[in-house]
Amino acid sequence: MQVIADFCVVPVGVGLSVSPHIAACEKILADAGLNPQLHAYGTNVEGEWDAVFAALKRCHETVHAMGAPRISTTVKLGTRTDRHQTMADKIRSVQEKLK
Numbered sequence: 001m002q003v004i005a006d007f008c009v010v011p012v013g014v015g016l017s018v019s020p021h022i023a024a025c026e027k028i029l030a031d032a033g034l035n036p037q038l039h040a041y042g043t044n045v046e047g048e049w050d051a052v053f054a055a056l057k058r059c060h061e062t063v064h065a066m067g068a069p070r071i072s073t074t075v076k077l078g079t080r081t082d083r084h085q086t087m088a089d090k091i092r093s094v095q096e097k098l099k
Helices: 019-031 049-065 087-098
Strands: 002-012 037-039 042-048 070-078
Touching: 002 019, 002 049, 019 042, 019 049, 042 049, 049 070
Parallel strands: none
Antiparallel strands: 002 042, 002 070, 037 042
8 A cells, every 4th residue: 555654753862963863764765765755844755555664663773773762753644545646746736726
């Protein structure tokens, strides 16, 4: 099943800057072929359900290995069965309505 997910991984107990941890997750997502789209408060990805959640698990494993004793992650996701839709499709639909 295809899924579009938005999530925010927050390492806890690593100090004020978490950008090295987020960069490590972005690399994991890209290497998994999930087309990550980083934004100011998280990342959007699209792909097969199992691949998305396997990559998210690898993010947690990696961030823990980098020294984070705790991680708080929020996840929003959507699936469709009526047709295939990409993140770009969703954005394009809104942008067309703004014209």
